[in-house]
Amino acid sequence: MASTSKDNAPISVQDENTPDELEPGACPESILNPTDSFEEFASEMSSSLQERNALTTKSSTISEIQSEIGEEKDAQMKTTKSADDLQSKDGSISASASSSNLTEENGDDTDNAPENYLHSPELINKEKHVFILSSAGKPIYSRYGNEDKLAGLCGVIQALVSVVEEQNQDILRSITTKDCKAVFLVKGPLILVAVSKSNESETQLVLQLTYAFNQIVSVLTLTQLNRIFEQRRNYDLRRLLSGAERLIDHLLIFMEKDPAFLLGAVRCLPLPEKARENITNAITTTCHKIRDLVFAIMIAGNQLITLVRMKKYTLHPSDIHLLFNLVRSSESFKTAESWTPICLPKFDATGFLHGHVSYIAEDCQACLLLLTVQRDAFFPLSQAKHTIAEKMRRSNCLVAINDALNRHRDLPTTNPLKHIGIPEIRHFMYKCKSTAQLFTSDPISLDRLQDYRMRHKEGGDIVEKPIKKLSDIDYVRNYRQFCSQIHCTSIPAKLIFRSNAQDTILAWVTNGFELYVTFDALMEKDQAIKAVDRLLWWIKKEEQRIFIMNAPTF
Amino acid sequence: MSSIFIFPGVGKTSLVVRYIGKMFSKHISPTIGASFFTCNINLDNARVKLQVWDTAGQERFRSMAPMYYRNANAALLVFDITSATSFTAIKGWVKELQSNVPEAMVLSVVGNKSDLESLRAVPYSDAAQYAATIGAAYTETSALHDQGIDQVFLNTATSLLKLSSSNLVSSLRSYDSADGDTDRIPTGKPSEEDATHTGKVELPAWRIDNIAHGEMQRSMCC
Structure with missing residues (x-):
């Protein structure tokens, strides 16, 4: 047919x-x-082992912006940059604390023999599994079940990947069985695997794994991720990712449902031209004097309302998808203004932007993200947000947004x-x-x-x-x-x-x-x-x- | 300015949301970075405006902490009474604060989740004793049942007021106008709320000896 x-x-x-x-x-x-991300994945999938191992780090867009903004701030920036490393010198206090916490968790029910666990209802009959492990074979994330109990499985995955690499000088990309595809992606110090019975193609699965990897980078930055594993190959990354697993969970669900991922595109909230113009104006007139501001993004319900940017810089759809995912998965943004480091992997995987994140008003579920390179900018941005919200209310934009969100029938x-x-x-x-x-x-x-x-x-x-x-x-x-x-x-x-x-x-x-x-x-x-x-x-x-x-x- | 620490999952956000929003939700997700709240507290002869940073407890946000405590005048160190690890973590934070914040600071140790008495892992006396050694007040709270939280904020406000009147701290601004229209940052809904929330019964879950400072005035909360 x-x-x-x-x-x-x-x-x-x-x-x-x-x-x-x-x-x-x-x-x-x-x-x-x-x-198009597709071209990228095509090259990803045809790259040779040597090419992959030589992970070239691009120059940092964030430092570029920082140096453009002004030399007078240079000294300050340097200290900022180094302080941005989340692994602070004295991090040992909490590090030791949380590791003991982990062993506590590990301690319980070891009665389940590992081979039985793989057949437990938590794991069988799933349409798609996603596993993330370190190149040393330590479990980091499993979509279903408890990754602690999957150490054996992770060992097997790691062995498969490394045997192909070392003995055949090749890359293991996928294994296909009658009803199931297993797709492997090695990215920096991590191994990501999707085991799927869905009708998704290998490329689409690689794309999803890349998103999962980018989600981790978005939380930690590539610099930090690489450095951790350079220093300690055996590091348990879950310590740094605690609280972020749910971001990966949501992202995986999100990717299966929303065609935006399939097409590498962003959905906009349908709004009358005038309303969108007013919203954009409210942002530009308020923020044009804030020099460190790189992006102002307003979103609602996984849809883009407007994006105002610093000249020369644009955002990649996949970075916006990560922001959608962050906002969707974080109820805590609804209760108060937040100030948080965010790394946008396509924009600059090496460093953090700092984001002021807040909802416009109690009666309007549009979320405004103000992203800056300046880590101390919370108060001016908070002020700006309130001005923007007020301007939007006066020009009836909130009503327009609500109508679109509630899908007003007219x-x-x-x-x-x-x-x-x-x-x-x-x-x-x-x-x-x-x-x-x-x-x-x-x-x-x-x-x-x-x-x-x-x-x-x-x-x-x-x-x-x-x-x-x-x-x-x-x-x-x-x-x-x-x-x-x-x-x-x-x-x-x-x-x-x-x-x-x-x-x-x-x-x-x-x-x-x-x-x-x-x-x-x-x-x-x-x-x-x-x-x-x-x-x-x-x-x-x-x-x-x-x-x-x-x-x-x- | 005040900061809240420290350990993930001890209930910092529940505590603040309970205080500011007067509600409790089981579905609060982990804080990302830090959340910012403001509230006004009316004392006998003054009005104290608190700007509160509710910081994320996860290790990866650890190095962000100096940003929040650098200009802070008070810190609420929150731990979970059912988790000994979270109590130990506090001690590390106190050291860090003491060595990094030059100005005097109001410290307050808060043991949250007092509703889970049966699972208690940190004896009351241990916590109170430790608090005393660092010159802090110790309060046990339950965000679930709204116990003790008003006291924590009220105590902090009272101590801050003392601190500012002693002129030891330059960063603590105090204004003469007691009507306190000094809000520069528009606040959410706090202080507008009626002071009479009826139907709330304070159970004697907190003991009288934990009230280190000031007087308890139930009717005045924001």
């Missing part, structure tokens, strides 16, 4: 309908760095499919490539993600359930294989049209965009093309609302 058609594809579609216009959502300058973006009026379309997702932004017909709402998390406390079990009505999450699952065919490095497909008794799926990539549409079953090709035309026309018409069309700076 599947036809990967390049020859009989209606390539004329674009010429007829959008002659010399830009594709929907495109704008001259982008706030996001649209570099908004065209609340129920796009109804508004577009093509009954055959069941679901679609669209990515504008030049700005790395994304729009889907049914934005995965926060509440549903939360429900999912509550329902699946242990979560991730493989269940055979009768399909009644597909949820947006199921649609995204279905797109995975199309996505991987389109991003396949050897023979990438440009257009895929597959029609069967369940549904009809069209996946189409051009220079400007990627589009995935699910139609009713047994849809004719020309009918589908007409529908796609109208869909693109609608997206173009609403682009000011559903995308961020400018790239403001301070």
Whole structure:
């Protein structure tokens, strides 16, 4: 039934309908760095052992900014930089304390023999496992179960990886069995493994492992991570990651549900153009004099509201995803203003930015992150936040944000499919490539993600359930294989049209965009093309609302 | 300015949220970095404004601590009475504070989770004795049942007031205007709340000898 058609594809579609216009959502300058992660993973996956071992550290963007801001601060910065090392000299007090704490935990129930544990209900029948261990074979993280009891398994993984490396001078990338894929990723001092029974491709799994690695870097910085293991190969990294496991947990769930990860794009909160402009203005007018401020980012419900940046610097979508994940997973941000070190691995993996994180108001669940290179800037930023919040309230922006978040029924973006009026379309997702932004017909709402998390406390079990009505999450699952065919490095497909008794799926990539549409079953090709035309026309018409069309700076 | 330390999971955030927000949530997630709160406390003849840093207990945030205590005038050292390790950790922090903060500081040791008496691992007398050696007040609290928390903040405010009047500390600003409209940073909801929260019964879970400073005035909390 599947036809990967390049020859009989209606390539004329674009010429007829959008002659010399830009594709929907495109704008001259982008706030996001649209570099495709896929290329990166392709190179990641084809790198040789030597290349990998020579982990080159790029120059630090943070120190670049610091030196630009002013020489007079140089001396101060130096001390700051060294003090940023989380392993402080006198860290031994708490270090010893927490290690004894760990042994305490380890001490309990050792009655479970290790081989039995691998067959315990905590671990079997899961759709996807993720294990993280140090290159010395010490367990660091397991998605399910207790990683302490998985020391044996980690030993085996470590042995597999090192045998291939040392004896064959090669890299172990994946093991495929009848119903299961195991994908390995060695990054710096860590080994990450995904064991999956899902329909995700190897590249998609590597991408997820890379995200998990970046999440760890975001908490510790690459510099610190490397140094710890240089000093002590046997270090138990869980000590430094305590409290951050939940970030990885959430990230893994998040990645399975949200197509933003699949497409390497960021979803924006649909807002009237004027409202978004007012919000951006509130930020720029308040913050233009704060010299150390690198990014001001406002987000709500895993969607970007606005991003104001220092000239010359952009953010990579994957860094924004990590920020989404941090905010989503941290209830503590809701109760008070927070001041926290954050490392954005794509922006600068070697150092921390310092973030003022707070929600705009009790009655508006938009979160503002002010990221600076200056570790003492809390009070000016706190002041700025209150000014911004006040300005936003006065210009009715809070109402606009709440309407969008609550999916007010008068908004065209609340129920796009109804508004577009093509009954055959069941679901679609669209990515504008030049700005790395994304729009889907049914934005995965926060509440549903939360429900999912509550329902699946242990979560991730493989269940055979009768399909009644597909949820947006199921649609995204279905797109995975199309996505991987389109991003396949050897023979990438440009257009895929597959029609069967369940549904009809069209996946189409051009220079400007990627589009995935699910139609009713047994849809004719020309009918589908007409529908796609109208869909693109609608997206173009609403682009000011559903995308961020400018790239403001301070 | 005041800082709260120290060990992960002892309930620092619950304590502050209980005090400022008058609520308790079992679902508070670990603090990331540090959270900032302000509150005003009315004493007999003055109003004390506390700016509180609620710091993360995890080891990786350890080196961030100097940022928060450098300009602090008071520190609440919170441990969990069911965890001996968390009590030991406090001693390390006290040393660090004593050697790094030049100005006089109001120290206060707080044993949280007093509702878990049956799991107690740190004897009351040990903690009280230790507190006395560093010149600190010792209070046991329960964020769950809202016991003793008002006392901690009230004690701290009273001691800060004494400290500022003794002029030993230059960084502690005191204002003559007792009406205290000195708020530069707009606060959340604290001090607006009615002073009469009815229906709260203070059980004698804390002992009279733990009140090192000042008088207890139940009606005045923010």
